[in-house]
Amino acid sequence: GMSVSGNLYLVEGIGDGTVTLTDVKVDGNLYIKGGTKVDLSNVEVSGDIIVVNDNAAVNIAGASTADNVFVEGSGVNVTLKADEEDSTKKPEIGKVVVDASDAKTTINAGPSKVDVVVEGKGNTVALGDGTYGEVELKQETKVEKTSDAKNVTIENLTKNEGDESTVSKDVTVKKTSTVDDKGEVETKDNDNKGNGGSQSSGSSYYDTNE
Numbered sequence: 001g002m003s004v005s006g007n008l009y010l011v012e013g014i015g016d017g018t019v020t021l022t023d024v025k026v027d028g029n030l031y032i033k034g035g036t037k038v039d040l041s042n043v044e045v046s047g048d049i050i051v052v053n054d055n056a057a058v059n060i061a062g063a064s065t066a067d068n069v070f071v072e073g074s075g076v077n078v079t080l081k082a083d084e085e086d087s088t089k090k091p092e093i094g095k096v097v098v099d100a101s102d103a104k105t106t107i108n109a110g111p112s113k114v115d116v117v118v119e120g121k122g123n124t125v126a127l128g129d130g131t132y133g134e135v136e137l138k139q140e141t142k143v144e145k146t147s148d149a150k151n152v153t154i155e156n157l158t159k160n161e162g163d164e165s166t167v168s169k170d171v172t173v174k175k176t177s178t179v180d181d182k183g184e185v186e187t188k189d190n191d192n193k194g195n196g197g198s199q200s201s202g203s204s205y206y207d208t209n210e
Helices: 200-206
Strands: 002-005 008-010 018-022 024-027 030-032 037-041 049-051 057-061 065-071 077-081 092-098 104-108 114-121 124-127 130-139 142-145 152-160 172-179 185-189
Touching: 049 057, 057 065, 114 124, 142 152
Parallel strands: 002 024, 008 030, 018 037, 030 049, 037 057, 049 065, 057 077, 065 092, 077 104, 092 114, 104 124, 114 130, 124 142, 130 152, 152 172
Antiparallel strands: 172 185
């Protein structure tokens, strides 16, 4: 394996090629500014992975780690995969943070549970198969599942009161939290039919606030 002290930059000069990093330790942040396909396998980043360029497919595989993945470009695909030979080795990433605006971002949690924070405005976020822990939407985000996904689960969806963000019906949302302008949070359990808990008949079972 190779160790890099400080930040590692994959720069524009790579062009449209594929960049593969295997068994690399980065003592800092990893900046992806070039390459249309970036394969990271057993890459340990002590800081964050920052995806700057547009239309990058970033595959994070095996025992790869990073605090967070920040998506600044548009058309970015972040996919987490277990090791091909040892499925117990899977990536550990804290959050995927979408800083871009008016962008389409695809996130495939795969074997790893990840949190998602959408900071930018007017984004579309497509989620692949897997479980997403805390999903926080800031403004006018459309969340949908990828076309081939069968089972997408969000454990807790947080959005601001009055925000136009939407989640498509084929995504399972277990809890929805709404933040008002005073910063107070109201959380409700949804039934798992994907209809947002709007059926009043079952609500008495789910209302734990009384």
